[in-house]
Amino acid sequence: MTTTPFSVGTFADGDAPPFPGIVVDGRVHDTRAVLPAAASTAALLTDWDAALTALQSFADAPAGAGIPVGDVRVLAPVQPPGQLFAAGANYREHVIQITVAHRIGAAGASEAELRQQAERELDERAAHGEPFVWTGVSTSISGPYDDVILPDVGEDFDWELELGVVIGKVTRNVSAEEALDSVAGYTICNDISTRSLIGRPDVPMMGADWLRAKNQPTFFPTGPYLVPARFVPDPLNLDITLRLNGETMQKGSTGDMIFTPAALISYLSCHVILHPGDMIITGSPAGNGSHYGRFLQPGDVMDCEITGLGTQRNHCRTTEH
Incomplete structure (x- = not known):
């Protein structure tokens, strides 16, 4: 039996409140028509196995025409977002x-x-x-087509395009062999960093300050969609590409990871409880701005893609406009 590929996300149509949607063949359908009790994508993830079955049945025989995805605003896929964990030097x-x-x-x-x-x-x-993993704040997550706001604090704003792994069940103390059973799906996340704020000369013994360097509002453009894990046969065989104003800056493969998504989930689950809707971003390939000595400026446009997960486009601007 052939299963129809689909993605899940959060969308807004005009002034109406955002709604959870399923994307089939470029058209968005409100998932509440199938799962009325789940008012958000976060709610869908609380019983992901059941939701996945219902959504697959809908995708195989969609009811109604839906809305062209280009006619709605695309938000970060998981709303409200869960915990955010990020792998460094991976x-x-x-x-x-x-x-x-x-x-x-x-x-x-x-x-x-x-x-x-x-x-x-x-x-x-x-x-x-x-692995080396740090924590981010969910209020810094923005949509895949939202502007990235370059703040007045710090300088040398850098890009780091990453594979995002979204958790679909409560996970604690799992082995690497079991870990991928906890994955609901995959998405794209660009981890924007303020390089000048990473070091703390006033307290050098404390190491890097990831809080102030990476958690400004809009610093984690995420999406466009959550692609269920069943449609990503090998998360270690995906191309990652970031273009700045049309010029390719990052071009890598997830196969270059030092610690795989399974290893990261296993490691994290030994130290924290992972919940449905949590996202792990898995590190960035070579080609950051710090390598080129070229950092983000107002007016820059980043186009980002990962094989099978869609694309992002973000304009950079200051808070003054």
Whole structure:
């Protein structure tokens, strides 16, 4: 039996309140016609197995014409959003690039020697180490076509396009082998960072300050959709592409991850309880602005895509306009 692909998201039609929708063949249908008790995508995720069955049946034989997706506003797919967890330094080539660019290693080492050193350390970390994960705030999540607002605080605003993993069941202490059973689906998230605010010279012993560097409003454009995991056969075989004003800046593959989505879920579940609607962003491939020495400016346009998950387009502006 053939199953019809579909996506889930949150949409707004004119001045009406946002509604949870299913997207089939480019048209949006209100999921409340099928699951009236679930008034939001977050509610759909609380019993995802049952919701998935009902939504699949609808997608296979949709009732009504729906609305062209271009005629509605597309919000971040999970509303209200859950907890946000972010993996850092999780793409092999990205970490190597940073190591060489910032000359992190033996004094006087050549670029080739620094690269070899980074490769050895990454092999060791992948084999015996643990992921590095920090927490974000859900109020920083914005829609896939919303403007990114560059604040008056800090400078050197950077992009980091990432695969988002959305949890579909309460998860605690799972193995990596079991972890993907907890995934409802996948989405796109651009983790915008204020590089100048990461360090804290006043309290250097405390390390990086991820709160102030990454959690300004609109700093996590997310979506357009939640694509159910059944339609993403291999999350480690997806192309990630970010273009700035039409020029390709990031072009990588999720296969370059050091710790896989399953490993990240397993690690997190040993330290926190994951809930339906929580999102884990899994790190960024090489090609950030800090590599090019070129950061986001008012008027810039970012076009982002991940294989099978749709596209984002975000204009950058200041708070003054």
